Amino acid sequence: MNIAAALLDLAEDTLSMTLPVRLRAWDGSEAGPPGAPVLVIHRKRALRHIMWQPGELGVARAYVQGDLDVDGDLGDGLRTLWSAVRDARSVDGDAGRPRIRPRLVLRAVGLAIRVGAIGRRPAPPAAESNLTGDLHSKERDRAAISHHYDLSNDFYELILDPNMAYSSGFHRTPEMTLEEAQTAKLHLICRKLGLEPGMRMVDIGSGWGSLTLFAAEHYGVHVTGVTLSSEQRDFVLKRAAERGLSDQVDVSLRHFRDLSESGVRDGQIDAIASVEMGEHVGDDEYTVFTEAIHRYLRPGGRVVIQQMSRSNDAPGDRPGGGPFIETYIAPDMHMKPLAKTIGLIAEPGLEIRDVQAMREHYPQTVTAWAENLESNWATAVNLVGEEMARVWRLYLVGGSLAFEENRMGVDQILAVKPGATGTSGMPAEPIAWLG
Known part of the structure; x- marks a missing residue:
């Protein structure tokens, strides 16, 4: 099983767009266009972060904890991704935003089980804020x-x-x-x-x-x-x-x-x-x-x-x-x-x-x-x-x-x-x- 290919396919279906990145999984498998910025998944915990918190925050948590990285210039990678999102949204205004449909959830859970990444919600990074009390008191x-x-x-x-x-x-x-x-x-x-x-x-x-x-x-x-x-x-x-x-x-x-x-x-x-x-x-x-x-x-x-x-x-x-x-x-x-x-x-x-x-x-x-x-x-x-x-x-x-x-x-x-x-x-x- 090409883990990287399976993950990239699931991500593109969830975001309703073609991702301009190459994915490299923890087992060394790769998928995506040659020459594109390489997104590296170092540990399976990255998938749990994203499954429990789909979208920007889940990805950020995985990056902050070192489970996810970009091989090369981070700015170039983000710039390429944002450009693709803009192009996709010109056709579909919701492109680039996770669409949590039952069939995609079941597919994600099944894939996580097969690659051994299923598990409880990982603890968020200690760097997160944790404010209490009335807003703007x-x-x-x-x-x-x-x-x-x-x-x-x-x-x-x-x-x-x-x-x-x-x-x-x-x-x-x-x-x-x-x-x-x-x-x-x-x-x-x-x-x-x-x-x-x-x-x-x-x-x-x-x-x-x-x-x-x-x-x-x-x-x-x-x-x-x-x-x-x-x-x-x-x-x-x-x-x-x-x-x-x-x-x-x-x-x-x-x-x-x-x-x-x-x-x-x-x-x-x-x-x-x-x-x-x-x-x-x-x-x-x-x-x-x-x-x-x-x-x-x-x-x-x-x-x-x-x-x-x-x-x-x-x-x-x-x-x-x-x-x-x-x-x-x-x-x-x-x-x-x-x-x-x-x-x-x-x-x-x-x-x-x-x-x-x-x-x-x-x-x-x-x-x-x-x-x-x-x-x-x-x-x-x-x-x-x-x-x-x-x-x-x-x-x-x-x-x-x-x-x-x-x-x-x-x-x-x-x-x-x-x-x-x-x-x-x-x-x-x-x-x-x-x-």
Whole structure:
């Protein structure tokens, strides 16, 4: 029996499409078009993962545990598969999605018995999130952020640039290094905010302080960073002290709803930034988020929100980034089409002044992160374990492809809080974003 051929045939019937991959099973058997990316099933447990959880999550679990792999470039393999799915869906809109029919279930069970892969549901990887409590309660939000951002500061230092910017860079030229692109992005935000020495700024979702520290050091402003991650808070305060910025930088370990407890007063903030944090705000809570920004800003104060989005044709019942992202990376993530986000920002009275699409920049940023991971693989595994390192490999490769293919986007949205008479304080001439 050619196990690989039997498995490939079953997979194609289940997905209603021809798969552009070559399959290699644990016994050495192979099937599929010559020269195609090779999907390697190292262990029978991979089949149990997929049988118990058909679709993206089952495949991800098998990959994370090392039962399933791609022989060659993972990005090329995923790109080839997605291209085939798109072509198949142009004929059949359901192609590429598992169709669980009784006859296919019986066929799968029979094949699993014949190849010795039948068994109980395998334990999921330890890297999966396991949140409890009410969706987007303060406690659950804190747990969701901790799952991803408290992983290891040392690990993130391996992946990110020296600014520790965990968001899309601004790659003005393809030749820019990761650090140059992130520095250009930080200048871009500061210029859009019109920062001047002595201003008060709030950085909601301040992360490891890339923008908080940069704005304080290069633009002379007083910044309150906001995070739910204690590891990030400690990291930023330590760097601020090392750079002599302790008098200009504070980090509030609070939910954005509770900023008044850290001395942020309504109507007194000159500038607010939120860089790729809005995706963690639930749909029902997003108006609370934008109302808080409007309330904190003084008349004429500006806000820049850099936020990821999903394409308009993405399924409406999946607000996050898909089962893998929601399970391993960003639980409770909510990504909206750009037009919906703009409407929610404008709703409390903020005036939209500029929207800059940066989708093509993200694959360049993520590719640099992935290269950093691969070049420091042994150290990464030592810091976070083999499973989590494989989570990140899949996350970075898949995420880059999603932006490349316009399934996800990222934009910078500039808004201002007009004064009582409608004055905005914005310059008459367009701001020179590029400097």
